[in-house]
Amino acid sequence: MQNLIIEGSRDTYFTPHVKLNAETGICSITGESYLEEPFEFYEKISAWFSDFFAEGNKSLQLDLKLTYFNTSSSRAILEMLRVLKGHGDEGKGVTVNWHYPDPDDEEVLMEGEDFMEESGLEINMIEYEMEEEM
Amino acid sequence: MENQKYENLVDFYSSMNRNIIVYYKGPFDEIILSEIGTKIRKKIFDPPKIGHRLFSVFMELAQNISLYSAEKNQLESGLKWGVGTIAVYETKESYILISGNLVKNDVLKQIVEKCEEINNLDHEGLRAMKREYRSSEIKANHKGGNIGLIQVALKSDLPLELDIKEVDKEHSFFTISVNVLKQQTL
Numbered sequence: 119m120q121n122l123i124i125e126g127s128r129d130t131y132f133t134p135h136v137k138l139n140a141e142t143g144i145c146s147i148t149g150e151s152y153l154e155e156p157f158e159f160y161e162k163i164s165a166w167f168s169d170f171f172a173e174g175n176k177s178l179q180l181d182l183k184l185t186y187f188n189t190s191s192s193r194a195i196l197e198m199l200r201v202l203k204g205h206g207d208e209g210k211g212v213t214v215n216w217h218y219p220d221p222d223d224e225e226v227l228m229e230g231e232d233f234m235e236e237s238g239l240e241i242n243m244i245e246y247e248m249e250e251e252m
Numbered sequence: 253m254e255n256q257k258y259e260n261l262v263d264f265y266s267s268m269n270r271n272i273i274v275y276y277k278g279p280f281d282e283i284i285l286s287e288i289g290t291k292i293r294k295k296i297f298d299p300p301k302i303g304h305r306l307f308s309v310f311m312e313l314a315q316n317i318s319l320y321s322a323e324k325n326q327l328e329s330g331l332k333w334g335v336g337t338i339a340v341y342e343t344k345e346s347y348i349l350i351s352g353n354l355v356k357n358d359v360l361k362q363i364v365e366k367c368e369e370i371n372n373l374d375h376e377g378l379r380a381m382k383r384e385y386r387s388s389e390i391k392a393n394h395k396g397g398n399i400g401l402i403q404v405a406l407k408s409d410l411p412l413e414l415d416i417k418e419v420d421k422e423h424s425f426f427t428i429s430v431n432v433l434k435q436q437t438l
Contacts, residue, residue, distance in 0.1 A: 130286050152311065154282070186304070188311050189399040193386055225304070225407075232379060236387050 119173060122166045126150075133159075134184060138166050143178040143211075151187035156194035164201040177211030178202075183246070185219075185226070192229070199237035206239065214241045219248045270341040274310075277337040279325035280318035285311065292340065297347075305407040305432050306340065306347055312400040313351040313428065314338060321353035322423055346409070346434055352427040360424055364414060367428070370402060371411040378406050409433040 119140040126135030132150035139145060153159050170176060180202065187195065199214070206212040216230035227243060234241040268275065273295065274288055289311050297303035321334030336353030355363060373381060382402045405412055413429040 128290075130282050132286075152286075186308070188308075188315065189386075189403050190315070193399070196386060225301075228379065232383050232386075236383050 119169060122163070132186070134187075136163065138163065138170075140170060143170065143176055144181075145178060146181040146183065148181075148183040150185055151191035151195070153191060153194075156191045157197070160191075160194040160198040164198045167198075167201060167205065171205050171208075171210045175210075177213070178205075179213040179215070181215045181217065182230075183217035187229075196233060196236055199233055199239055199241075203237050203239045212239070214239055215244050216241050217244050217246050220245045268339075271343070273340040273342060273347075275337075275339045277335075279327065279333040279335050280314050280321070281327060281331070281333045282318075285314045285318065288314070288338070302347065302432055302434065306349060309349050309404050309407050309430050309432070310338065310340065312404050313349065313430070316400055317351060317353045320355075322356045323354040347432045349430045349432070350427060352425055354419065354423045355426040357418070357422055357424055360416065360426065363426065364416070366398060366401060367412050367414055370405045373405075375406065378402055382406065404428075404430055407432070 121140050122136065122138040124133065124136035126149040127133045128150065131154055132152040134147050134149040134151045137146050147163070151159075167178065170178060182195075184195075202212050202214065216227075216233065218224075218226040218230055227245075230241060230243055233239075274291060276284065276288060278284070289307060292310055293303060293307045295303060297306070317334045317336035317338070319334060321336045323335040324332040325335045326332050334353060336351060338349065338351045340347065340349045342348075370378065370381070382399060385399050385402065401412075408430045410431040410433075413431075415427040415429070417425045417427075419425055
């Protein structure tokens with residue numbers, strides 16, 4: 119099975135950087151998400167997850183570190199998390215980490231909490247130090 | 253906004269004697285969204301959180317114009333984009349973002365009711381409403397304008413201010429004004 123790598127870009131649309139590793143099961147989506155076709159984008163990732171779990175008793179860790187996403191993207195991200203929730207319910211090893219910036223911008227944290235509530239997934243909230251503004 | 257006709261661009265320009273950060277009227281295509289959005293984001297705000305909020309509000313309102321404005325502009329590519337206007341300016345206490353576009357009168361009531369419902373909710377109430385809409389609207393044949401407005405309200409410190417001017421029997425000019433305070437109370 120192939121890794122799925124999508125380079126992040128901030129061109130006309132904002133594409134997050136996607137790294138899905140088929141060997142280790144360690145996956146990440148980082149950056150910004152404002153996409154022309156958000157559902158297609160995240161469905162491709164969900165399909166990869168399904169192929170990954172179809173290969174046997176594997177565990178997956180997904181790190182989400184998104185600094186901006188529009189509401190259309192957020193609906194597509196929720197859909198992807200629900201797919202992961204389905205795999206978890208079938209007994210697959212699913213770990214999801216939501217990274218939010220320190221110190222005073224609690225809005226990204228709240229988005230993570232809302233995703234946790236809506237998807238029914240257990241999501242770990244992990245604080246990180248804010249880097250220099252881009 | 254004043255409902256005057258400006259014959260002369262200089263008069264028009266002078267009339268906007270505010271501390272303008274961005275002013276745009278025209279089709280809201282994806283390049284405009286990205287360019288103006290990036291411009292807002294690159295400006296230095298203190299604290300930076302204000303810049304994030306303004307950027308997020310701009311993106312949602314601009315996407316609403318792009319998708320839902322009753323006035324469309326067909327570009328060379330053949331794609332049609334909604335036409336409208338957005339101004340971002342600075343006052344002593346806050347940053348104001350105003351968006352305006354034509355809306356069909358038969359959907360106006362629905363939009364106004366939605367905004368009033370939003371204005372009656374506190375922060376936690378808005379979060380709950382956003383979760384409810386997001387969960388139920390997934391993949392529905394709808395791009396999510398309702399969630400966009402809830403998101404705008406979540407990033408704003410004061411209720412959404414609405415203004416409606418009837419243009420003709422079928423259309424009204426619909427304005428939403430959003431206020432982000434410089435002194436964050438949270």
